[in-house]
Amino acid sequence: MPRGRGSNSLKDPDLYEDLRKDGASKEKAARISNAAARDGRKSVGRRGGKAGDYDDWTVDRLRSRAKELGLTGYSGKRKSELISMLRNH
Known part of the structure; x- marks a missing residue:
């Protein structure tokens, strides 16, 4: 669990641990746990579903998005692998 990086410390460590157990990246x-602590879990749950479906994106667009997010190792991946990488970063 990340600790003590100034304003980047966890605000809801219990939710963080639950999400990690469910397979979410650090x-x-x-x-998610910091947003839930700041705005309330109910509010955070209503935010999803606005990004569109990665399955409709081209491989070039997926690679561009991975680059924007600062991910590495995306250049040799297939479309399904890129989608998985973006969804689970």
Whole structure:
């Protein structure tokens, strides 16, 4: 569990651990748990579903998105692997 990086510390460690047990990445779990602590879990749950479906994107667009997010190792991946990488970062 990430600790003590100034304002990047966890605000809801219990939710973070639950998300990690469910398979979320460290970054994703921290982002969700901090948002839930800040805005309330009910509010965070209503936010999803606005990004569109990665299955409709081209491979070039998926690679561009991976680059925007600072991910590495995406250049040799197939479309399904890129989608999985983006969903689970």
